[in-house]
Amino acid sequence: MIVQQNVSIKHLNTFGIDFKVDNYVIIDTMQVLKTLSEEKKLLKHKIQVGGGSNILCVEEQLHATLIHNQLKGKKVIKETEAHVWVEVMAGEKWHDFVLYAIENNWGGVENLSLIPGTVGAAPIQNIGAYGVEVGTCVEEVRAWNWNDKELLKFKKDDCKFGYRTSVFKEKWKQKILITSVVFKLDKQHHFNTTYGAITQELEKMGISTLSIKAISDAVTSIRKSKLPNPEELGNAGSFFKNPTIKISHFKELQKEHTLIPSYTLDAQHVKVPAGWLIEQCGWKGKKIGACGVHKDQALVIVNYGKASGNDIYQLSESIIQDVQSKFNILLEREVQILSNRLF
Ligand SMILES: Cc1cc2nc3c(=O)[nH]c(=O)nc-3n(C[C@H](O)[C@H](O)[C@H](O)COP(=O)(O)OP(=O)(O)OC[C@H]3O[C@@H](n4cnc5c(N)ncnc54)[C@H](O)[C@@H]3O)c2cc1C
Known part of the structure; x- marks a missing residue:
């Protein structure tokens, strides 16, 4: 096991923020994981990352051990006429796994094409896009329990998947390291083209026969045109x-804001697009120092190059306050905040 000290993590967060960690360890084998488990001092304050595409560090120096998951590999563990079960190690890149599934003609994850990050982080916030959430095809999550030094297996129901959440983001947060995920993929495909502009994109691409590859290509193309590439413009x-509010609250808001959009969740609740709320507060395209709100996507905060984690955090605070005072809705950050105060 190699422990590096005082390491810059600029390359390991898609905001491109230059912060340092006291200690940095790469986990690329289960043996390294077991060895690290014995190092109480190193584990006192720890942060785990995969691709760093959903974190924001608000410190210049994080007094912690940053554990970088690079466990690699994938294998088929079971197969029937209709399904295949694949175990994928947590350090594999998510999009590489999507492409691997498509090459093998296994369906289920094609709508989640081009989401940055690793396979191990995907169940944590139950990544979702274009009408699909990863939880629908997760069969089991395998994870290392730092306290008991043993491997735990979470069946789908144990994961408690919800909108951008799971048991790994709540009860088990930073207590376990996800080592692999078992996916149940379909050999007989069920296409999901109802969400967003997938159908229009397929038409534009001249594709008339649906396939999981065609859907993946369409989603990839839409994402490339809509979202800023973190390699060019730092973002997460x-x-x-998107906040959930009571229908009674929504009806009140509708009186003043007749065009307020919503998605019905159940008889009592609706979800409101956070991007719309932020745009109504005048934040879309606004630049504050070296960071700002993206000109086309009000939900995306960008680093124009020299912003600190704290600059971005303060900007997000201002947005939260404005939305709260205009709509009486409290926005919740999807991005995970790293701070010495949280240890
Ligand atoms: C341009 C862009 C577009 C995006 N689009 C989407 C989208 O459409 N849908 C969506 O849901 N998300 C999206 N995201 C967010 C992000 O890609 C996902 O949340 C992704 O799953 C994060 O993976 P990661 O490996 O980078 O996680 P990291 O940022 O490294 O970590 C995120 C959190 O998970 C924890 N963690 C990471 N790996 C492990 C592990 N193995 N075990 C235990 N804990 C771990 C970390 O401690 C941290 O709390 C987008 C991000 C970007 C930059």
Whole structure:
């Protein structure tokens, strides 16, 4: 096991923020994981990352051990006429796994094409896009329990998947390291083209026969045209979650804001697009120092190059306050905040 000290994490967060960690360890084998488990001092304050595409560090120096998951590999563990079960190690890139599934003609994850990050982080916030959430095809999550030094297996129901959440983001947060995920993929495909502009994109691409590859290509193309590429403009995708509010509250808001959009969740609740709320507060395209709100996507906060984590955090605070005072809705950050105060 190699422990590096005082390491810059600029390359390991898609905001491109230059912060340092006291200690940095790469986990690329289960043996390294077991060895690290014995190092109480190193584990006192720890942060785990995969691709760093959903984190924001608000410190210049994080007094912690950053554990970088690079466990690699995938294998088929079971197969029937209709399904295949694949175990994928947590450090594999998510989009590489999507492409691997498509190459093998296994359906289920094609709508989740081009989401940055690793396979191990995907169940944590139950990544979702274009009408699909990863939880629908997760069969089991395998994870290392730092306290008991043993491997735990979470069946789908144990994961408690919800909108951008799971048991790994709540009860088990930073207590376990996800080592692999078992996916149940379909050999007989069920296409999901109802959400967003997939159908229009397929038409534009001249594709008339549906396939999982065609859907993946369409989603990839839409995402490339809509979202800023973190390699060119630092960002972490959607910064906030879409809030859920009571229908009674929504009806009140509708009186003043007749065009307020919503998605019905159940008889009592609706979800409101956070991007719309932020745009109504005048934030879309606004630049504050070296960071700002993206000109086309009000849900995306961007780093124009020299912003600190704290600059971005303060900007997100101002947005939260404005939305709260205009709509009486409290926005919740989707991005995970790293701070010495949270240890
Ligand atoms: C341009 C862009 C677009 C995006 N689009 C989407 C989208 O459409 N839908 C969506 O849901 N998300 C989206 N995201 C957010 C992000 O890609 C996902 O949340 C992704 O799953 C994060 O993976 P990661 O490996 O980078 O996680 P990291 O940022 O490294 O970590 C995120 C959190 O998970 C924890 N963690 C990471 N790996 C492990 C592990 N193995 N075990 C335990 N804990 C771990 C970390 O401690 C941290 O709390 C987008 C981000 C960007 C930059």
